[in-house]
Amino acid sequence: MSKDFLWRSNCVQRLITFEFWSDLITQVRTYTEDAVEHLVLACFLYITFCVLLYALITRWDKIRFTREIDNSNRTLLVIAHPDDECMFFGPIVHHLIENDSCRLYVICLSMGNGYGLGKKRKQELYDACRILGVNEGDITIYNNTYMQDSIDGSWPTELVANLILQQVEMYNIDTLITFDKHGVSRHINHCSIYYAIAHLSLDKRLPPQCRVYVLESVNIVRKYWFLLDIPLSFLLSRYRYILRSDGRTKLRQAMKKHQSQLVWYRKLYMLFSRYIIINTLQQMDLSDIELDLVDD
Structure with missing residues (x-):
């Protein structure tokens, strides 16, 4: 070749x-x-x-998107820090306040004193709740040495459980609302509330008429989808709340009262988070609680 x-x-x-x-x-x-x-x-x-x-x-x-909890006449909202009521539970708070047959109580288990701003944040919570329509006399704020605003350690389960149980019995609560085990943002203080109430439920210490509902945590994509999460929330959740434009305006006004917390990333959160416009709940079930405790 x-x-x-x-x-x-x-x-x-x-x-x-x-x-x-x-x-x-x-x-x-x-x-x-x-x-x-x-x-x-x-x-x-x-x-x-x-x-x-x-x-x-x-x-x-x-x-009809909103599907509320039936027979919720005396509701206790349990939060960990001042501003939780706006950043996570705004749609629920608005609907409960608009319901004339329901009285809403709020218990905040810390003053948010992580940076020495406890007294200021306490007053901010009162001011924000006033705009939302919550009576000042129906708000309880704790400042316990063992329940400080921190991401380093969980709160004592028995202590948190006893404080919540005291409020439930005092006000004859029939509906208890708080975070789920992921706490929306996985903040350990949020999660501590869930596990305290889970132990109350397992030990059957809550009154028979008191039902427990938790705010559903969603993945990072859905968390910042804003309006885009409406179809998924409608299809996947049983209890749903959505804010109209007037409710969103009131919620933004309430959040502005938390001046000490309005850093740039929280302002972005208020623009894009689905929790500012949509809340979905699930009822706490004993079998689910047992699995959660075993997993953790």
Whole structure:
């Protein structure tokens, strides 16, 4: 075989290889462009659908999204820090206050003294709750040495349980609302409340008429989807609350009273978090509690 023939064969192979890879790159680029276009279109349609859905629910009352807890006449909301009532439970608080047959009590288990701002944050809670419509006499704030605002250690379960039980019995509470085991933000103080109430339930120390509901924690994507979480919340949750535009305005006004906490990332949170517009609850079940305690 001549050297000229070999040289020509090599040139043809190189040309074929070049043309093959060039064609492959072109196909991949075309496929990627088509996929991106379809993805952008799908996102646009989904956002449009969610905005329309919100309007149908809150402005035109064509769809019933909210499904409240039945026979909730004396409700106790248990939070860990001043500002929890706005950042996490705003839609629930608004609906309970709007319900003339329900009286809402709020117990805050710390003054939020993590940076020495306890007294200021205590007053901020009173001011925020006044805007939300909660009576000042129905708010209890604790400042216990063993229950300080901290991410370093959990609160004593028995101590927290006893304080909550005292409030439940004092006000003849029939509905108890707090965080679930993930505490929305996985803050250890939030989680401590859940486990304290879980032990109360397991030990059957809560009055028979007192039902417990926990705020559902969602993954990081859903947490900041704002209106885009409406379809999933509607399909996946039994107890649902949503704020209309007037309720969102009141909630923002209440949050502004927490001036000591309005750093930049909380301002972004107030713009994008689904908890500012949607709350979903699940009822605490004994079998679920036992599994949670075993897992932990």
